[in-house]
Amino acid sequence: MDIFDQYLFDEIVESYIQPDLTFEDYEEIYQRFLNLEHIPEVKPYLLSMRFLGLGTEAEPEEVLSELRTYFNSGDVNLCGLYYDMLLYKNRNDKEAAEKLSEFENEGYSDNYLKEHSHLNYEEVRDDEYDEEDECGYTITCGNCGCEFDISEEENSQDSVICPSCKTVIYLDDIEEDDNEDYDYDDEENDDYGNIEFKKIEFESNGITGIHFTSRDVDYLRAEVFFEPIEKPCHISVRSKIVDFNDPVSDIIEDDINLEDGDYSFCTTGWGNDTFDGYSAGWLKWVIEINGYDTYSREFRIYDGKIQEPKLHIDNIKLFASKTTGAREEDMDYCTTNFKGKTLEHIYFMAIMENEPGLDMYVKFSIKVIYLENDSVAFDECFMQPLNHDTYACWKSVGYPIPDYWDKGLYKYIVKIGDSNEYEGNFTIY
Structure with missing residues (x-):
């Protein structure tokens, strides 16, 4: 070094x-x-x-x-x-x-x-693993996987907070058995599905992602992605928006029926009609599924409104990376040919001819057309913060799992703010 x-x-x-x-x-x-x-x-x-x-x-x-x-x-x-x-x-x-x-x-x-x-x-540590000292119940956090004990008194409350990731865990629907772990796959729960969680994203007024502007959000909803399910099932979903564990929203309840092959569901939206339900800052949406799995993700509200500046996209570079975010090592491998067996998300890096000159928030739109049958594969719009000297930024579309893209030729159209529409092609093989 x-x-x-x-x-x-x-x-x-x-x-x-x-x-x-x-x-x-x-x-x-x-x-x-x-x-x-x-x-x-x-x-x-x-x-x-x-x-x-x-x-x-x-x-x-x-x-x-x-x-x-x-x-x-x-x-x-x-x-x-x-x-x-x-x-x-x-x-x-x-x-x-x-x-x-x-x-x-x-x-x-x-x-x-x-x-x-x-x-x-x-x-x-050391020799202090004394089973007689254990508390009444052991809880596993669905968000970070941490196991921790709670007392009889804590178990009588509506919820507890994970000591590691600070996720709120609701106890109302958790079944306890003094003799053995509760089996959620037993006969009386056959109509409830277990899902393999991938990620959470958010949507409001056609804008997708984790960044939003306060004066453009009336109702925000969460979309949960998971591995495609193998058979139809029913899930019971409860969620809440919190600010450093202080509740922002009421509990939002949804009963959802999933079909074979489904890989996401959306919660009911929360907010109001006057576009003042969300204050600027980081918030967390906590989601509980079937009373025993809890997940969460933070999102950010910026104070302001989306603008439509005159920008010009000089070039678009494509690279493949993970659903959960672009990895640094993947950014060096730009291409227009992608191996479908390992492909999750395609990232579109827009290089602009002119810098904005001011700090602002703009729309970053991506439309992807599958040319084998002229169907629209994706038509997404994101909120993109730009600094006064930003010359490149990127967003992505794709699936939460690999080997889900159809093979063949695609066309993409990218637009940022009031820029030109930049078009190009890529192939999945």
């Missing part, structure tokens, strides 16, 4: 280890770490932020899978981080605790997972 990189790295780490950071703080730190991704010391921090959902989409299973590939590397920090994450999900994993203790002796620290590190949980 050269002197300049070392200076930047130390500065970012110092920011990261500070307490009480907001999601926006973490978002900035995550982007700064990405700029130093070529430095090996940065990797544990990026993986930790992806695991916990700090400043980026939470991908706990993907991160654990990636860390397993480093078992033979001898890297103390990456191997220690793996067992620390396992203990984050299950504090009573004795084998993981023993392994973590070994890596701690070799230099692993709690810098990466911060207050979530098992190294900070003295009460459950």
Whole structure:
């Protein structure tokens, strides 16, 4: 690591280890770490932020899978981080605790997972796994996978808060059994479907994504994506919008029937007709499915209204990446030919001829036509914040799983604000 990189790295780490950071703080730190991704010391921090959902989409299973590939590397920090994450999900994993203790002796620290590190949980380390000390009930957070105990008194309440990710978990519909884990696939629940969650996005007045302007939103709704279901089923959905765990909305209830092959559903919208239901800032939409799985995602409201500036798109570059967001390493592989078996989302990077000159919010529209039968595959519109000197930005369309695109030739049309319509083609093979 050269002197300049070392200076930047130390500065970012110092920011990261500070307490009480907001999601926006973490978002900035995550982007700064990405700029130093070529430095090996940065990797544990990026993986930790992806695991916990700090400043980026939470991908706990993907991160654990990636860390397993480093078992033979001898890297103390990456191997220690793996067992620390396992203990984050299950504090009573004795084998993981023993392994973590070994890596701690070799230099692993709690810098990466911060207050979530098992190294900070003295009460459950070494020989203190006493079953007689367990609380009345164990809860698994559907958002981050963390297991934690609650007392009899807490179990009598309407909800509890996950101590790790701060998700609100409603207890009303959770069934408890003193002798064995409750089986949600038993005969009396056959008409309720289990879904394999992928992500949450939001929509209002034709604008999709996680960024919205306050004066353009009347009612906002959440769309939940998951692996395509194999047979028709019914799900019961309850959700609520919160601001740092303080409720913003009432509980929103939806009973939804899903058909074979469905991969998403939408909640009822929340807001009002006067376009003043949402204040500027970060909010979180918490969604509970069938009374036992809880998921959430944050979205941001900007104070203002979408504008229509005169811009000119000079070029569009395409690259493939994940549903959950564009990965830095994928941006270097721009192409117009995509392998359908592994393809999830196609990202459209618009390079503009002129900079906006002012900070503003604009519409970023993508229309994709499947030329094999002239059908519209996607017709999406997003809100895109632009700084006064922005010259490139990107959005994506696609599916939450690979191998879902139809093979063949496509045409795309991209427009930003009042820009020219930029057209091009790509192929899925």
